[in-house]
Amino acid sequence: MIKVDNLSFSFPQKELYTNISFTLEKGQHCAFIGTNGSGKSTLIEILTDPERYLFDGKLEIDPDCRIGHVSQFSQVDKTKEMTVFEYIGEEFIKIQDEITSIYAEMATTSDMDSLLEKYQSALDAFESMDGDNFENTINKQLNLANLMKIKDLNVSDLSGGEFKLIQVMKEMLSRPDLLIMDEPDVFLDFDNLNALKKLINSHKGMLLVVTHNRYLLNHCFNKILHLENTEIQEFDGRYIDYNFSLLQTKIELQELAIADDEEIERNENIVNNLRAMATIYSDASRGRALKARVSFQERLEARRIKAPFVNIKQPNIRFGIANEIQDSTVINVSNYGVAFDELLLENVNFEIKSTDKVAIIGSNGTGKTTFLRDIYKNNLDSIEFNADVKVAYLSQIQSEMLKDSNTIMEEFIDAGFKTYDEIRSYLLNYGFEGEILNQKIESLSGGEKNILQLAKVSASKANVLLLDEPTSHLDTYTQIALEKAIEDYKGAILMISHDFYSVVNGMDYVLIIEDKTIRKMSIRKFRQMIYESHFDRDYLATEQNKKAVEMKIELALKEKNFELAKGLVDELEELIKLL
Known part of the structure; x- marks a missing residue:
């Protein structure tokens, strides 16, 4: 239904695509992958609104192809006074009301022919969406995602993760020929991630999904598009097989x-x-x-061999520390509580030591972000800091810590850097170079913004890091670089994360939100809980071993040790069989 043929496109500061070609056909569930800033979101915008862009090459879209879209940066509209059910069924209800209104007009009209034409058009639209069954269909989707409990809640009361799932359902039920979703998994807790997996796998239409989530990639797709270094690789098959082939x-x-x-x-x-x-x-x-x-x-x-997928950029993230605090408490929380329309947390008590690395875990909407932000603001009697603490904060709402109207250069001048050369040299470690440094923050991808936040956190030399979903929007290579930076850091970290790998690879223990309070849990018990609730036995351990072997192969290639790389490929093949 969609054919891209030798398409090239660039911004003034950056070339994005060089003669890329691929097709999207009925029945395909396609994962769209690539490093941060490679141009995935821009290509989506070209597909959804081609007349807005000047590009070389051909883009052929079947004229009957209807495209749905779930945005990367969708936010809950707090002004929407409608229930979840009404929001998902908004288009159905709108057409249903239109049909009812036409019926009423028929009793008084003198232009019956025009009205009958309007009636038939509305009826056709309703039937194309299977409107007669829309209530039953919505209930089925809510049950599939285990979200019947929020059916009658106001949309404005939803967490970001819940709202993302509701958006996915709404777009799926409108039955587009192609549904494009840009990182629909961001900020989802483990329950909602599994709900998204079920929704994707039950969807009968064509899908194009940008994701860096390793679990979804392994379980949801039968085609892979990999964008890297201005070129694209097209693979019909599972991600796990593509990765092995690559x-x-x-x-x-x-x-x-x-x-x-x-x-x-x-x-x-x-x-x-x-x-x-x-x-x-x-x-x-x-x-x-x-x-x-x-x-x-x-x-x-x-004729020199061009291997665009061999050298994949991985940022060099290092969390330095100017003033180490030895063996003492850096944060003490005593009888903390928070409520909005309803009580979120109460009687929260714990302390963080100077080298503790701790994850805050809980379902979407349990108050994690509010709590971490209160710690950062440090203006409550229930939260006490050691006098020698210097805090750096990474926000999941990126505009809190990055000014959209700034260029990258201006952002780091504001952060205390003295010269442009100093900024250029520093940001080279994070993959930013050349003209992109003069781009506005607002023009960057979600992943690039998070990498910039990580760069600012690192430059602060703080001894306590407060990180709210630091892996969100990050490609796999950057996630692994972040895990290594966390492992090497000498200070304290308090991190909100739904990413299993980041928690079990880098944290000493977790603080889990249950029954409106927080209790401490060991990593061993946390791992066991996740296994029992969400995954097949040993699946995640095997997946982690697979990723470790893949990284060993990458390192062997960098060192030009081909014999070692080939031996590791055999080991990798055995792990893939287990998955």
Whole structure:
């Protein structure tokens, strides 16, 4: 239904695509992956509104193809006074009311033909959405996602994660030919993540989903589009098979690329020798030999192996610390509570030591973000800091910590950097270079904004980090870099996260919200709870082992140790069989 043929597009500061081609067909559930800032969201915008962009190449969309869209940055509209059921069924109810209104008009109209035409049009639209069964269909979807309990709640009372799921349902029930979803998993707790998995797998239409979530990638898709370094890779099959195929291809390509480099270097030495000889001797045959060698060198350069998926950028995240606090309490919470329309938390008591790494865990809507923000503001008697504490904060609402109207450069001047050269050198570690430094914050992707927040947190040299969903919007490689930075950090971390891997890989223990208060839980018990509630036995441990072997292969490739990489591929294949 959609065909992209040799499409190229760039912004003034950055080239995004070079002659990319792919197709989307009926029945495909396609995952759209790629590193942060590679242009995934922009390509979605081109697909949904092609006339807004000037691009080279062809974009063919079936004229009958209706496209639905769930945005990356959707927010709950606090002014909407309607229930969840009314919100999901809004289009159905609107057409139903229109049909009722036309019936009423028929009793008094003198233009029956025009009214009958309107009636037939509304009826056709209602039937195309299976309108007669819409109440039953909505109830089925709510049951599938285990969300019947919120059916009669106001939309304005939903958490961000709950609202995201409701949006997904609403778009699915409108039956578009293609539904595009940009990171629908962001901020979802474990229950809602599984609900999203069920909704995706039960959907009969065509899907294009941007996601970095490893669990969804392994369980929900039969096609992969991978955008990297301005080029795209298209793969029909599961993500787990694509990843395995990609690693094998990387090894083969890199071996060929190195062989090419060696041949080019040998030929360069011959050309240099011939040039040196030509300056001493004026023999015509030497000139012809030199010319032939130079021509051969040009052909070698032209056919040099291009491996856009071999070198994937991974930021170098390091949380420095200016003032270490030894063996003492840095945060003490005593009898904290918070309520809005209803009580969220009460009688919360705990303390954080100077090197503790702690995750706050709880379902969507239980008050985690409000609590962490109150700790950051530090203006309550129930929250006490050590006098030597310096705090840095990363917000899931990115505009809280980044000014949209700033350029990247201006943001870091405001953060205390003295010179542009200092900023350029620093941000190179985070993958920002060249003209992109002059881009406005508002033009960046969600992942790029979170990487900038991480860069600001790191530059602060704070000894206590408050991180609210730091892995949200981040590609897998950046998530792993963040896990390593957390592991190496010498200060205290209090982190809200729904990402299982970040919690079990980097935290000492969790603070879990249950029955409107918080209790301490070991990582071992937390892991056991997640297994029992959400996943098959040993699944996540096997998945984690798989990811560890994949990273070992990446490192072996960087070190050009192809024998080790090939041996690890065999180990990886055995783990994939278990999954």
